[in-house]
Amino acid sequence: MNVQDYILSGIVESHVLGLASPEENAEFERMCAAHNEVLAARNAFEIQLELGLQKQKLEPPSELKSRIFSEIGIEKSTVAKALLTKPTLIPRIGFARYVAAASLLLLAGSVLLNFYLLGQYKKTIAKNEELIAAQTQVASNNEIMQTKLLNYENAINLMKNPLMAIVKMSGVPKSPDPSSMATVYWDTKSKEVYLLVNQLPKPVANKQYQLWAIVDGKPVDVGIFDSVEGLSFVKLKTIQKAEAFAITLEKKGGSATPDMEAMYVMGKVTG
């Protein structure tokens, strides 16, 4: 059998399609090595077969590729990269990207809005607290003013009272502070004694001022008081009669007899 007859015997197709026996295949390989025409004929049929079958594709299930890739241990990223090179998948992945990007933008926007609103909320809370504090301040100021006003009204009423005897007490020569001054308002009808401090130094610790009435040359306790500033009358004990009034600085709680060395002011009752 010459080479041309051998080629046309059908052995080429039989060998390529795997239908030849082992002996036939061995012979065919020897012929290919020996004769270029046989090799060329085989190559031509292989290309023909490949082109023919490549026109007869059926799509395998879409998930099969990733199943194969995972079985042979190829990283998923490589599969994803390979998928990206398939043009039909690009729009979908692109769309997914847009969706992902859009959702990230929305998320970022939402976070920023939340921060803004949180800031606004904190500002509002702070402002509200400020207002509450201010209002409390106003209320407390108002209370103070009312108290002061009441005191002033009382003071004016006392001073207006025509039955009131006024005893002005000035600093005695031996007074620790000669510029001291105080005034006794003595109701001649009810015999109540009110004291107005014009000027007295702040008492040292553990000491209190004490008002005395001089009755028949002897000092009688009228009451202890703390130095009060402003137009404020202190109501003390009731005294039936007196020739003079005086203030000494005594131990806290007052004394039975005055310390003459610590007399600040004294004034005689006139009329």
Added chain:
Amino acid sequence: MGLPGTYSEQELTSALKAKDEQAFSYLYDNYSGSLYSIILQIVKSPEVASDVLQEVFVNIWRKIESYDPIKGRLFTWMLNISRNASIDMLRSKNYQNSQKNQEITDNVYGDSQVTQTSIDSIGLSKFLGKLRPEQRVLIELAYFKGYTHDEIAQIEDIPLGTVKTRIRNALLQLRELLK
């Protein structure tokens, strides 16, 4: 070569032997369709064909070292791996059990209707339709069922020489039909 694609046959073979994953991905994208088609024509069931195709590509990846370009083209090598794997599947006990009920009438032993039921409008089966009936049954048994010439001679009760001649003549027509 003359085939479409971004790799030449030689480049693709070298890249695959170097375990280039991109090349393997290209190989799958380019050839899974035609190989799946052949496998499906042999095993008939899409589920089974998918399993076989998976096995085929795993074997291509693992056994690419054994591919010798001197003996033939890469596609021929992959085609024969696919056909062999499909026929192995046909002969596996699991497959036969699952197909027994469905193919009770599709008995290759002497049933003349066998070739009719196996002819599809795709791939090589399409070519079968153009053969004379006595050639068609032999190609069916040889290529799609994987029987040896000796087995076919027994099955069809014809001399071995006749089997060989008919198959070869049929294959010579295939060359013309593929043009």
